[in-house]
Amino acid sequence: MTCTPAQRRYNRRIIVLSIIYAAILLPVCWVFVRHLASGPLAYALGVAPALPVSGFFAVIGLYFVEETDEYLRMLMARQVIVASGLAMTVATFWGFLENFGLVPHLVAYAWPIVWFAGLGVGALVNKLIDRSAA
Known part of the structure; x- marks a missing residue:
């Protein structure tokens, strides 16, 4: 491509x-x-x-x-939505567990790393959706 x-x-x-x-x-x-x-x-x-x-x-x-290209923008938007949802969900879970002393403190710059990993998950979601539509 x-x-x-x-x-x-x-x-x-x-x-x-x-x-x-x-x-x-x-x-x-x-x-x-x-x-x-x-x-x-x-x-x-x-x-x-x-x-x-x-x-x-x-x-x-x-x-x-x-x-x-509107389709390509939509694919990137989906990746960003998946990444944001994943990072915010993990940060929320970790924050509560950390608050209750169940997990160690995690430095704040870890969350963008989780977000960037979420872009990869979003790309996988795009690929799976594209395959199922074919």
Whole structure:
């Protein structure tokens, strides 16, 4: 299947942001493991890896704006809905279990990771629905 221009831009943007994320995260971890940052610098470095991750969400929004094929937009919308439902459900269950001392604390940046995994689940849902319709 050939990619639409919007899909090519989406893929290119995600790859660039992924490279930027790795380029930021690795040195930031190195600095913090060695306790080389404090004060405002530590806060700036602490949020730096979140910037490209936030960019991923913006790229998905841009895809919705730029994709002219309504069916492809619907498929992405379904993936986003599945991802959001999965991440929010897992976060809710985990939050209650954590509140009652039944599971350990989970860092907040785990929830976007669950959400991104949910995009994969959403892609699988799309594939299964497409197969059943054929």
